[in-house]
Amino acid sequence: MLNDFFNLIFPKICFACNGVLLKQEEVICTSCQFSLPKTNYHLDEDNPLTKIFWGRVDVKNVAAYYYFKKGGRVQNLLHQLKYKGAKQVGERIGELYGFDLQKSNWIETVDYIIPVPLHSKKLKKRGYNQSECFARGLSKSTNKSLETTILYRKKHSETQTKKSRFNRWENVSEIFDVKNTEKLEGKHILLVDDVITTGATLEASVKVLLKVNCRVSIVTIASA
Structure with missing residues (x-):
């Protein structure tokens, strides 16, 4: 009562x-x-997001849960998650998407879920990593292990929001690294982030993960 x-x-x-x-x-x-506008890209291995990475890095599968539209409800969700401290938004979306991903023919081969990390300065300022919130929800509904310590951001980078495609790539090309890599050797990694636009940040993350001799797939909350 x-x-x-x-x-x-x-x-x-x-x-x-x-x-x-x-x-x-x-x-x-x-x-x-x-x-909400779902892409269903997880059911199409040759979807437009996968093609972003053709000729750039070897990514097995790429998908996003929603289409992003400026001023739309998906933007509301991302704004609440990223700037208003609503961590539960990321976890809930991850949980819902995890159930949908189980309809794909590749999610069962994933061994670890890894969120794109924030630099320690930004993490301290924000208090949480929005991509990790999403990853936790995915881990819960797919029963895949979450790994947050191996991939890390060694350099602080400027916001990507108003940068061109080349400047986005230049801004993040050498900011990630990996440690304690033996855990990932030969494994299938699901790399997750909040939004994919040009793919520059995810490309930079994939490049360092591939040094570990593993396979990488990508999912995000939204595709801009």
Whole structure:
């Protein structure tokens, strides 16, 4: 009764559409779960995101859960996750996407899920890594192990938001490294991030992971 009274005074809000959540709903309302623009790229091995990396790095599979549209509900979700401290948004999206990924023919071969890391300075300022929140949700619903210590960001880089494709690549080309690599040798790694645009950050991450003699696939929350 106390919870019902509290929810009446301070109702839980859907992070996508700002509508009031029903009692059994969490983070994203049922209507948004079914109507947000899904790509279904995990079911198409030659999708447009996979083609971004052709001739650049050897990536096995690439997919994103949602299409990103400026001013849309997916942008609302990402804004809440990245700038408003709503870690539960990333975890919930990851959990939902994990269930969808199980319909693919490749997710079962994944051994570890690795989020693209933040530099320690940015991590300290923000307090959390939004990609790791997404990765935790994926790990929960796919039953794949989460690994957050091997891939790390050794240099702090500027924001990518207003950079050209070449400048994005130049900004992140040598900022990642790996340690304690024997754990990943011969394994299939699922590298995850929040958004994919030009793929520069993910490409830089993949390059250092491939030094470990492993296979790499990629999934993100959204495709810009």
